[in-house]
Amino acid sequence: MRTTRFLPRSAGALPAWLHTALCALCALSTLGAAAAVSAAQLRATLITPEDDRRMERRRVERAYLGHPGGPLADGLRVALDEAQFELEAAGSQVLLASASAGSIEAARAAAVAAEKNGATVLLTDLPAEWTLAVADAVKLPVLNLSEPSDRLRQQDCRARLFHLIPSERMRSDALAQLLVARKWNKLLLLVGANAQDAARAATAQASIRRHGLQLVASKPFKLSADPRERDLANPLLLTAGSSYDAVWVIDSDGEFARTLPYRTVLPRPVVGDAGLLALAWHAQFERYGAPQVARRFAKAAKRPMQAQDWASWMAGKALAATAVAAPKGTPAVWAQTLAQVTLDGSKGVGLEFRPWDGQLRQTMLLSDGQGVIAQAPIEGVLHPGNALDTLGADAPEKLCPARR
Missing domain, CATH: 3.40.50.2300 (Response regulator)
Structure with missing residues (x-):
């Protein structure tokens, strides 16, 4: 790279010390530019x-x-x-x-x-x-x-x-740990109608079993413009007929879940995709x-x-x-x-x-949308190596064949 040198105008020659200093500065500038190019x-x-x-x-x-x-x-x-x-x-x-x-x-x-x-x-x-x-x-x-x-x-x-x-399992494990800590042991699971919701519900149930929680019932819901299917998304009908400590809702779309808190038959917390969520981040942390x-x-x-x-x-x-x-x-x-x-x-x-x-x-952040309620792993959850590995699949499970 060619470097242009700007020298002050003078009636006579520059002092030797100033000429030397300017040349040194120009050399450093040239070296810096060359380093940037070769980075x-x-x-x-x-x-x-x-x-x-x-x-x-x-x-x-x-x-x-x-x-x-x-x-x-x-x-x-x-x-x-x-x-x-x-x-x-x-x-x-x-x-x-x-x-x-x-x-x-x-x-x-x-x-x-x-x-x-x-x-x-x-x-x-x-x-x-x-x-x-x-x-x-x-x-x-x-x-x-x-x-x-x-x-x-x-x-x-x-x-x-x-x-x-x-991963989904990290999110569901974080929620399950909090439910155990709060002694909200009996759960009602509400699951959306698409394939993604079905897979996520299976993951949630794995976390429920992993942490010793009790699934009292699992019910499907469906949002529909058809008047004949209106009851399939009625919170009062969906949350009736069971005794539970919390409602876990799986709704990848989000439209049904956002209407569920405070509309359950029993006055119980909602977790999953509404109410209390497990997130990687929240701006109020x-x-x-x-x-x-x-x-x-x-x-x-x-x-x-x-x-x-x-x-x-x-x-x-x-x-x-x-x-x-x-x-x-x-x-x-x-x-x-x-x-x-x-x-x-x-x-x-x-x-x-x-x-x-x-x-x-x-670490996972458990949030109600207004702030961070707790962090997972929840205090008291133990692991022989790293407590963060209580969230998601652990090494002994060997579920990834490409990395064994």
């Missing part, structure tokens, strides 16, 4: 869905608790901006690109194109099947930012697939530097930080930590380093990826 570049590509139904104006305005509130690229940018000083000091850069896909085939093609263009890490905000297609199409590490499906951590796991968002994180995000994105935003922010921190730890790394070195980094998620403990399923260990 190791960790290239990442974020793949998102086209015409994302979650981002429809009506859904965003309703602000369903636990649902995304805006594009996940916002969290990535905030994290990379925060890490810029460390990256420059290490002589590294993280370059973020984006691509969108309207189908599973397009997602696969976007992943292949990103790899050909020099990407060393892929990030996905995609449904489960699309995420698997991306992971199978490339030989790069893939960071899952938003899909909580347990199958991605269990029978359909991949060796290079990492998860920033908590007030410990471990969390308020500062929430304020920085809100200032940059002009909206509150949601759980998915925290996951994308953590992904940005993981990329930056990898680039700093291995500033001259190759893609293979970066992939290995990524699996071993310890991250500060403003939750009070160091967070790492579990070697047996690629899931980021993390």
Whole structure:
């Protein structure tokens, strides 16, 4: 790079000491520019869905608790901006690109194109099947930012697939721990009509059994415009006929669940997808530097930080930590380093990826939407290694064949 030197005009020659100092400054400037050009570049590509139904104006305005509130690229940018000083000091850069896909085939093609263009890490905000297609199409590490499906951590796991968002089982274990601590042992389970709700209900029941709770009844509900099916979503009818300590509702869409609290036959708490939720993040969390994180995000994105935003922010921190730890790394070195980094998620403990399923260990926040009621693991829950592993599948279960 050619550097232009600006010298003051003078009737005579410059003093020798000033000439020497200026030359030294110019040399340092040239070296700095050369270092910037030669900085190791960790290239990442974020793949998102086209015409994302979650981002429809009506859904965003309703602000369903636990649902995304805006594009996940916002969290990535905030994290990379925060890490810029460390990256420059290490002589590294993280370059973020984006691509969108309207189908599973397009997602696969976007992943292949990103790899050909020099990407060393892929990030996905995609449904489960699309995420698997991306992971199978490339030989790069893939960071899952938003899909909580347990199958991605269990029978359909991949060796290079990492998860920033908590799994469904982590969320249900967190709720079950709180129910045990409160002695709300008898549960009524209400389950939505779609396949996603059925899978999540099975996960909830696994957590109920794991923690010794009692399922007194499981009932389906269905929202319908057909007058003949109106009773299928009637809270009074659904919550009658049983004695229970709490109602656990599974509603991935969110429309029915948001109307359930305070409409049950018995005066009982609601948990699951309404009432009390287990989340990766809530903007009102007030410990471990969390308020500062929430304020920085809100200032940059002009909206509150949601759980998915925290996951994308953590992904940005993981990329930056990898680039700093291995500033001259190759893609293979970066992939290995990524699996071993310890991250500060403003939750009070160091967070790492579990070697047996690629899931980021993390504290869960239990929130009613107004604030954080409790944190899981709940105090008193024990584990022989790490209490965070009481949330989600543990190592002895060996549910991920690709990582055994």
